[in-house]
Amino acid sequence: MPKPRVKVAWFDFACCEGCQIEMTNFGEPFVQLLQHVEPVEFREAMSEKTTERINVAFVEGSFTREADRARLEEIRTRSDIVVAYGQCAVSGGINALKNHMDDYSEAVYGKDCKRPHLDSQKALPVSAAIKVDYEIPGCPMDKAEFIRVVSQLVHGTTRVYQPSYPVCMECKRRETVCRYDDGDHCLGQVARAGCGAPCPADGIPCEACRGFVDNPNEAALAKVLHERGGLPKKWADTKSRMFAANQRGDA
Numbered sequence: 001m002p003k004p005r006v007k008v009a010w011f012d013f014a015c016c017e018g019c020q021i022e023m024t025n026f027g028e029p030f031v032q033l034l035q036h037v038e039p040v041e042f043r044e045a046m047s048e049k050t051t052e053r054i055n056v057a058f059v060e061g062s063f064t065r066e067a068d069r070a071r072l073e074e075i076r077t078r079s080d081i082v083v084a085y086g087q088c089a090v091s092g093g094i095n096a097l098k099n100h101m102d103d104y105s106e107a108v109y110g111k112d113c114k115r116p117h118l119d120s121q122k123a124l125p126v127s128a129a130i131k132v133d134y135e136i137p138g139c140p141m142d143k144a145e146f147i148r149v150v151s152q153l154v155h156g157t158t159r160v161y162q163p164s165y166p167v168c169m170e171c172k173r174r175e176t177v178c179r180y181d182d183g184d185h186c187l188g189q190v191a192r193a194g195c196g197a198p199c200p201a202d203g204i205p206c207e208a209c210r211g212f213v214d215n216p217n218e219a220a221l222a223k224v225l226h227e228r229g230g231l232p233k234k235w236a237d238t239k240s241r242m243f244a245a246n247q248r249g250d251a
């Protein structure tokens with residue numbers, strides 16, 4: 001008798017849903033994955049919803065409203081495994097920029113800024129509300145990494161590896177010319193590796209979209225961004241907020 005497929009569902013909170021969209025672009029690897037997993041809820045790709053027990057719940061987006069806590073807890077209660085995927089879910093991601101601004105709402109939404117659904121609190125990771133078993137970082141998350149993690153979960157692996165070394169190591173392995181040597185700047189020294197350093201290879205700086213390594217040297221980063229990267233001091237000091245606002249020392 002064929003083994004029953006693992007029931008998986010995707011849920012979204014405060015985010016652009018770009019990680020879900022990224023998954024719909026998987027092509028053949030995703031089709032192969034469907035031999036082992038059965039999607040039961042996936043807003044960007046199907047209209048069905050489920051209230052049944054789930055083997056793996058993938059949660060995208062930040063926790064920004066206390067009103068979302070009950071929904072997150074309900075997902076946790078009926079899921080064997082909860083995976084936070086995409087940087088919004090893992091650390092608060094780009095949403096957490098607002099945690100450092102007082103006056104963003106009117107500037108962004110204009111006269112609509114008082115509408116009830118825009119009333120939100122600090123942008124926090126999903127783990128601030130519920131227990132998360134695994135995390136897949138990135139903005140958007142990396143397709144190959146997603147397949148690897150799902151494959152490990154389907155095969156019963158209890159520990160999913162995340163590199164704690166910086167993107168610079170992967171960049172050097174590719175023999176990419178350093179952005180600093182091209183008169184540019186880059187955050188690769190403190191960015192968590194695992195993506196394979198595609199951005200410097202394409203001639204653009206790493207923005208640390210996977211968040212920081214453990215114990216990043218933020219002072220050294222700001223110094224090199226200013227002294228070698230040519231960024232004004234204030235900009236150099238705050239540059240890494242883009243994707244790591246909740247991971248910085250001033251979070």
Ligand code: SF4
Pocket residue numbers: 015016017018019020060061085086087088089093094138139140141
């Ligand atoms: S991590 Fe990036 S791509 Fe994914 S939902 Fe958040 S903002 Fe969108």
Ligand code: SF4
Pocket residue numbers: 167168169171172176177178179180186187188189197200206
């Ligand atoms: S380009 Fe960026 S990631 Fe690559 S070595 Fe230089 S600082 Fe590191």
Ligand code: SF4
Pocket residue numbers: 139167191192195196197198199200205206207208209210
């Ligand atoms: S190189 Fe940097 S910005 Fe590009 S995908 Fe990797 S971590 Fe993200």
